[in-house]
Amino acid sequence: MIKIVTLIVALGALAAGVMLFSQLNQKAPVEFALHYQQARDIKSFELTDHLGEKFNNESLKGQWSWVFFGYTSCPDVCPTTLQEMNFIYDDLKAIAENNQVLLVSVDPKRDTQEKLASYIGYFNPEFKALHGNHGALFPFARNLGLMYAITESDIAQQANSDAIENHGATATNYLVDHSASLVLINPAGKVEAIFKPKQALGAVPVIEGDKLVSDFAKIVALY
Numbered sequence: 001m002i003k004i005v006t007l008i009v010a011l012g013a014l015a016a017g018v019m020l021f022s023q024l025n026q027k028a029p030v031e032f033a034l035h036y037q038q039a040r041d042i043k044s045f046e047l048t049d050h051l052g053e054k055f056n057n058e059s060l061k062g063q064w065s066w067v068f069f070g071y072t073s074c075p076d077v078c079p080t081t082l083q084e085m086n087f088i089y090d091d092l093k094a095i096a097e098n099n100q101v102l103l104v105s106v107d108p109k110r111d112t113q114e115k116l117a118s119y120i121g122y123f124n125p126e127f128k129a130l131h132g133n134h135g136a137l138f139p140f141a142r143n144l145g146l147m148y149a150i151t152e153s154d155i156a157q158q159a160n161s162d163a164i165e166n167h168g169a170t171a172t173n174y175l176v177d178h179s180a181s182l183v184l185i186n187p188a189g190k191v192e193a194i195f196k197p198k199q200a201l202g203a204v205p206v207i208e209g210d211k212l213v214s215d216f217a218k219i220v221a222l223y
Helices: 002-025 077-095 113-123 134-144 154-158 209-222
Strands: 034-040 046-049 054-056 064-070 099-105 128-131 148-150 176-178 182-185 191-195
Touching: 046 134, 064 077, 077 099, 077 113, 077 209, 099 113, 099 134, 113 128, 182 209, 191 209
Parallel strands: 064 099, 099 128
Antiparallel strands: 034 191, 046 054, 046 128, 064 182, 148 176, 182 191
């Protein structure tokens, strides 16, 4: 009888130990990002970076890539997001050294290579800015689950001179609506997750750096 009781106690202790070990080693779930259970493929694309080098699917391989759509004339979302990414960049590299932050310009009319180089370098010399025509940008944006739209007026679009105005808009003075989300692409070159900004009525959408870093650590552990 004593042997049976001892055996039962031992089996109970073993089961409890297995459960505790399992709980301690269970990887924490992602809390804030939209994390795909199966990473999404990215169709073939080709853009150009701010140094004039080609940037395509192969350029994503071996890196954790943070992709953000914006433009240099953006008054609020873009500089706020890039500034936040600069603040947390060292934290991201502490989790995984192979990080790259990519600003994809949705304003090819005004964002020249030289302008992009000066703009992106202001935030961090390691960040990259990419550009291309709308024929390359639109399908790339859709593939990543992002969007953008030129809000330039029809009159401003057709203007041959900046002097032709329509309620303050000119051929070189317009805004571009674009997603404020960040797309995380894994080292295999596939979409791993999307980080959406914090939205508040009347406020600029902002990426919350602490939440991004927290979830990135979990995503890397799960990868």
